[in-house]
Amino acid sequence: MAQQNNYQNLINNLQTALALLEIEKNSQLYQDTLSVCNHLSKPGFQIAVFGPFNYGKSTLINAILGNRALPIDLIPTTGAAISVKYGDELRTKINFIDGREINESGTEILKKFAILDGDRRMRDDVTSVQVFCPHSLLKNNVELLDLPGTNDREAQDKLVRDKLLTADLIIQVLDARQLMTLTEREKLHDWLIDRGIKTIVFVVNFLNLLEAEDQKEVYKRLRFVAESFRADLPPNISNLYRVDALPALRSRLKGDVAAAQSSGLVIFESALQSILAAKQEKIADVRLPRVVKIVAQIKQLWQAKVQSIASELETLESTYNAKIQIQQKAEKLIKQGFITSVLELRNWLDEQTLLHRYQSEATAALQQGQFSNWERDFLQPRLVQLQESIVKWVTQASEFFNRHQPETLSISFPTSPQVNLPNKPTNSEGLADTASVGVATGLGWVLGGPVGAAVVGSAAYILNKNLNKEKQQTTEESYHNQVLQLYTDAAKDYLIRFSKEALEQLIKYQEKAERIISFQMPELPVEISTKRSQLNLLNGCLEKIDRELESLKTSLN
Template sequence: MDTTLTMLGSLLQQLEPLLTTTAAAQRVHALADRLMRTTLNVAVLGHFKRGKSTLVNALVGYPVLPMGMVPLTAIVTYVEAGPAFSATITFQDGRTAEVPIAQLREYITETENPANAKRVAAAVVQVPTARLPHGIRLVDTPGIGSTYVHNTAIAREFVADADVALFVLSVDPPMSAEERAFLEEVARFARRLLIVLNKIDRYSPADVADVITFTRKVVADRVPACPILPVSALLALEGRIAGDAARIEQSGIQAIEQFLVQEVYQAREALLVSAAVNQLHMLISEAEQQRQATLAGLATSREELTRRLDMFRQRVAELDVLREERDALLRVAQARLVDQHLGSALPTLRAELLALANQLPALIMEGSERSLRAQVRAGGHWIVETLRSTTVAWMQREEPALLDVLGAITERYRAALQRALDALQALAQDVLAVPALQVQVPEPVPVTAHARLQVVDEPVMLELLSMWLMSHLPGRIGRWLILWRAQRRLEDYADRMVGSARYALRQWIAEQLEERRAVLESAVSAVLEALT
């Protein structure tokens, strides 16, 4: 078998210069290298925050990869057995650098290397562990489906290099339509496929069993023979670190380790041959498609090609006009509907604030001139802070309703863009023989920030007013005027607070609208760039 692998590796190396695309050449080069070294890529793939990095850490027995609550992994990271802990960073320009394991997150995470600003191509981590068989290399990949579109692209690009795939799901939420489509894509390349149902420690055995049954039904017509293994990667990692055999057994990780030994390691040479044959079939298919496209292009007259291109450019121009029109309508509709909602909701806030302002006289009792000033200052501070906190609480109660209004508007906008993109892609496929991209306009990103209230404080003005009146008017008249003027000031302040709340919520909704619009526009621009 070693001779066969060497021959296949040599054959692929000879094919590499003949390939017409960089991506195909890179795939063949990587596969030839794996054949020569008898090394399998076991890719850990799936949606973001399903626990992929935690699973890799559990399988090697050490927390070498960063883990967290937000999407972290942004770079393809290889983890393999080695003589000592080490991390090697390969940059896109071909440079390499050895870094301590503790600094790995500076290169492979979205938080510390946003949008891959450091131009990292890949990372290789070696761990002194006997749990990972020789010739098996775990590959941690960025999750698909997050707001970081480039992470999804990196994960999809790596699929072709996956000899074996551990497709990670979690109990809640269950498998989505996007994940099922991604699983189909992975199944085209991986010679072995295992679905890992993670985070079972958070749910009852009955709930886990229900999700396994649901997942089997969802994938039955796509990958019917694919096994599903439940696991708690976090429990397994904690058990490995603590040397707790009970936790390790409870986690279910041993079933995955058994899969890696029996289904992967013991069959690695056959799997590599199968992967090589599969790659050759795909290269032949791609070459045939390219040949057919070339022949079709030669058979098409210059006039017909010009006519088709003109038709396509016209549709692209129409899409641009649609985007501009929809963009303008989106902003107008947002302003109108938000004003309608606030127009009916703000009177309630004003009445609540005025009722608070009217409490000032009750807070200020009879007393000396100094005592009155102190009472005005203290009462004014208390009421102003109460007005502010009441307004902020009211704004946060109104935010979900405003987001519902915005969601209805942006969904119509998203649906219109989706229809236009579908029509354009269908035209490109029909007129220009471009393969369908099947791009979905993404859903809006979740909102995490609240509206910010900004308003000038009043207590100092109340205190200055009281001091002036007490020094120029008799005590009773001065006291009465202080209370009267202070209450009027607070009523004016309450009105300004209402105006500030209106402005803050309108600005906040405008920011949310712009964020959503930018996400949608980015998707449209990506399709246009791919098609043109």
């Protein structure tokens, strides 16, 4: 049960590997992998007989069965993979693509559905051909597989190649008259050895047709070929046999034991029995090497795939990291510029700085009735310049970090100062000019009541007109000083309010702007996550395959 679970785990992981590697379903590797997986835990023991057309494959099987069960002729005949299994009587079962099934006694039906057509092509409507035969060799789930001849058409060659992968023992039939051609050698390596198939027995046919001296020479060459190939067979079992197939069949049909012995059939059958006895008990030893070969091919594709993904991932990560580094550097530069600009505006808005720089100008503008013009032409341009310097950095951060930009920094000015002047002395004629300035500028004269006041917003500057007459200055100079003080105080109050309100607005904007400028690690791009996941899946799947293989090998030892 444990070994069966190991089989299933290995099969599942191999199929997962095919999907992860995106191998085409019609590719040879994909088909081979599925075939090996399906056959890995399949019960029974399959013996496949293959070789070029007219090498006597079907005749050899008939000789073993002692029955003309399979069609044989002087021209190439076998046009399907015919599976010969044990049955109580000789009968044939044929399945078709459309679901039809023929189940008849005997094997005459094979001549219609299991031979090549007039163009020497296989039928394309047949899915399987099975012959059931009452022979002792076939008991205990042993199956003989008669394959179409090779070296004729590509379709036949592909069918044979696919079937050989799931055969537990290969009987390669050779022709003594053209021993081991170059094509046969290539197929031995490409179709068998390179795919992990080493349970191979060579059977040479037609040796009886050669002269005695030629037979010796051919057999000498055959032994050299056989010895150069290390077959995975039980000890003391040769991988080379001579069987004169047609004489062997005739001797069996006649019941001539001596003739069967001289044809080489009896020795060969004895070897088959020994191989079956040894290999059926350790069937995994036969099948596992093929899985190892499949895994080796998958690993080659896996390595190429992993290298490709790793290279793509490295490029993506390099681009991603470079982008982060650029953004981090940009954050640093923008922050430095932003802080510098904010500090410059903050220093300019400092109360003492404003008073020192602008109080006298503001006072004069008030006196001249030109405060609004002065505010627009002298104060506002500098403020706008400093604001734009700050907003520039925030705009850059918003665009660079792809974030929503807050409302622009727009510091407003306080309401303009309003100055209420004291009543003019009645005996002063020199104040006419001052009064006219006040009216002309629209600042307004407030001439009623005993109290004169300079008002800036909610602040009021009050001069008590009811001073003690002994201490009150009634001269023109005293009046001008009082007026100047009112304008001076009004300008000071305006600049103090401007400093306070502007700094409050700047702080609020700075809090919002700093969140925009602050660098945040971006989400990992989907491409990087996908590539990393692919690598993890591929590596994990391969590790599981290796682990399952090792587990199977350990359980077999």
